Amino acid sequence: MKLKVLVSTIVSIMIWPASITAQSELIPMIEIPAGNFYMGTLGGDENYDEAPMHKVHISKPFKMGLTEVTNAQYELFCPEHKSLRGKNGFSSEDDEAVVFVTYQDAVAFCDWLTRKEGKTYRLPTEAEWEYACKAGRYWNFYMDDKLPAAWQKNQVITATLKPLSLRVAQTPPNDWGLYDMCGNVEEWCLDWYGPYIDKEQTDPVGYSDGIARVTRGGSHNTPVKYLRSANRMAMLPEDKHAMTGFRVVQAEYPQTAPLSQPKDEYVVSQIKWDWASQYITEPVFTAPLVYVHEPDAHSGTPFFKHNHQPALTWCDNGDLLAVWFSTNEEKGREMVVLSSRLRAGSSEWEKPRMFYQIADRNLTGTALLNDHQGTLYHINGVEAAGHWQNLMMTLRTSTDNGQTWSKPRIIAPEHTRRHQVIAGTSITKKGWFVQACDAGPGGRDGAAVHISKDKGKTWTDPWDGASLPDFKEGGTGTTIAGIHAGVVQLKDGRLMALGRNNSIRDKEGHLRMPMSVSDDMGKTWHYSASEFPPIDGGQRLVLMRLNEGPILLISFTEHPYRTPKEERGMMFTDKSGKSFKGYGMYAALSYDEGKTWPVKRLLTDGTYRFLNGGAWTQFFEMDEGHAEPRGYLAGTQTPDNMIHLITSRFYYKFNLAWLKGNESIISPQSLSD
Structure with missing residues (x-):
């Protein structure tokens, strides 16, 4: 009964920041007893990182904040944070959990509070956090195996986060009096993220190094499964957003030695390859080779x-x-x-x-x-x-x-x-990096570019905030027409891009893949219809400049489901100079900076194969007139001028001599339209 009264009083105090500052301690705390528990779960599938389940000893009691740190509390340390209140619609009020704080921000607050009160404040270790959340229970959530329906009002799953209140202590506490351990906002932990070890531990502190810090507890706008007491999450320490805040622990730092990240026995040769010795002048095209394999079961x-x-x-x-x-x-x-x-x-x-x-x-x-x-x-x-x-x-x-x-x-x-x-990613004549990015999540949101003039140190998006354009022939806008775009620099310094969707009709009224050209390094784009058929779901093109000079496009003759049957296929020329209609993945070459594309070749060696392309491609037949019908493409050209291409599951290798040659075994007599 006394504990309930104490908690009620503390929560009342927290709602009124002016009263908080009158207290001897800024953060209301409750003592968590020492004890033992089993950390993690049996793992499996998406939860593989929760295994192995292992026994952990928490050797000393510690005090933990009853709730996450609020705006009012944090801003006594960092008043300038007030400018972030309400960002993206979140956490405007004094008694809402503070968000938009990095790991370093959370640690700095703890250090400030330590100096202010003469006691050691810090973030909880991952083990302390899970131990305190479970409060002696092994349910998925500290109150039950299922999150009560009334608690799920904030678990709205949308592409854009839905603004809602992050007021602390709005749901009942766990058995040890801690609020908001499942939901509201994620909470930074002290540990670097890393795999669990199959060993009994005392006061573990995680790893000595890593790339991401652990966060726990799940947040608003998150599927319920991520709110489980054993669920593990992580963030880059410098990241901050509307889903993560923190709570503090008042206790000395554990003296346990941190773990070392598992030693990687993987060895890569550091001998420089003699590319000059690899030059091949005759035509080369290799059969598709699987590059996406399943890992060994014991690999982890x-x-x-x-x-x-x-x-x-x-x-x-x-x-x-x-x-x-x-x-x-x-x-x-x-x-x-x-x-x-x-x-x-x-x-x-x-x-x-x-x-x-x-x-x-x-x-x-x-x-x-x-x-x-x-x-x-x-x-x-x-x-x-x-x-x-x-x-x-x-x-x-x-x-x-x-x-x-x-x-x-x-x-x-x-x-x-x-x-x-x-x-x-491409490099301009001046050595600038050009990185294309989709401008939005939709299939017709177009694409953007980011430019780095200092080899990746700093980046800028040339976009000036103007609204998205209406993609049309002869139009001008601030976004590339088409998502998943390929971008190359033309010899006159302009950028040219081809992309998926936002198709433009040509003079004959046929829908064509859109071409976008920018003469101001991506700030504005001019649109026209290319000569190529449009592509759609499950397809992504490659656009690159070859070492030998011409521009290479690799794309698809149609979408296997969405293109009308009468519009499928493209005309190609066989070794005898006769035309035939082919279907699927092809390559095209331009020697005049994208004005014309005189060389087009279906990417097949003519051998019949029944293949599984994985991802959205799945099964297809490959033969003289049919190449891979779908796939997300990526390509590169090595210094020996060999062109390397991967789809969603397969790897292809060929060269310019093969693209230009007429040694194909394709016979038009074996094909029908």
Whole structure:
């Protein structure tokens, strides 16, 4: 009874910030007893990182904030935070949980409070947080195996976060008197994120290093399953958004030694490849080769049912590096980015490995780039929650052929549109990086570019905030026509892009793939109909300039479901000069900066195959007149002038001599329209 009265009094105090400051302690706390518990779950599928379940001893009692830190409390330390109140519609009032705080902000508040009160305040360790949340129980949530229906009012799942109150202590506390441990806002923890170990531990503090810090508890606008007491999440320490705040612990720091991240035995050759010795002048086209394999069961690499949206680059040691996302659904938070490597001289892609992970964050959009000066660049989108609408952008680099990577650096911090990264980063004549991104989550939102003039250190979006254009022939706007766009620089310095959807009718009234050209480095774009058929769902093109000079487009002759039957296919020329209609993936070359495309070739060697293209492609037949019908494409050209292409599951290799040649075995007599 006394505890209930105390809690009621404390909560009343917290609602009135003026009264809080009169207290001897700024943050109302409650003591959490020492004890033992089993941390984690049995794991499985999306929850693989919650296993193994292991026994943890909390050797000393500690005090923990009854609620998350509020705006009023935090702004006694950082008054300038008031400018963020109400951002995106969240946390305007004194008694709402503070949000838009980084890990460093939360730690700085704890340090300030320590100096102010002469006691050690800090963030909870991940183990302390789960122990305090469970309060001696092993249900999914501290009150039951299911979150009560009345508590689910804030778990509205939308592409854009729905503004709602983040007022603390609006639902009953757990058995130890702690409020908001399941929901309201996520809470920063002290630990670096890393895998659990199968070992009994005392006062664990996590890892000595990492790329992301643990967050716990789930938040508003989040599926209920992420509010479970054992669910693990993480964020880059510099990230901040409307879903995450923190609560404090008053206790000395545990003296336990941190864990070392598991040693990676993976070794990449650092011998520079002799590209000059690899030049081949005769035509080359290799049969499609699977690059997306399932990992070995014992590898610990998560692998989900949907593997899609690849990126590809070459390494100075002669290897090829492919990456893609693996997830159960494209808007899922279980998403990870995996990689596979084709070693120089090998004919088999390796089993996938973890390439990029920020636990329970959607990571839609990946790009890779070799700058021809010894550095690889990896650019990736990161959502605060699920979906791919409101992403920030991060960048990593490697100077050892992808053996190791720098910590992620946030290059576009706002979780907003125009940040869905598209594979195909390019370098201008001045050495500027050009990164294309989808401008919105919809199929007709167009695409944007981000420009870096200092090799990835700083980036700008040329967009001036003008409204989206009405894409039409002869029109001008501030966005590339078409999502998933490929962008190249023309010889006169302008940018040219081709994309999916936002189709434009040509003079004959046929819908065509839109072409966008910018003469001010992406601030404005001029639209026209290209000569190519439009593409749609499950398809993404490649646009790149070859080492030899011409511009290369790789795309599809039609969409297998959405294109009317009478409009499917394109005309190609066989080795004898006769025309035939072909279907599926093709390549086209332009020698006059995109004005005309005299060379077009269906990407098949003519051999019959029945293949599974994975992702949205699934099963298809490949033969003299049919190539892969769908897929998200990514391409690169190595210094030996070989062109490398990946679809959603397959890898192709060919060269300019093959594209231009007429040695094809295709026979038009075997085809019918």
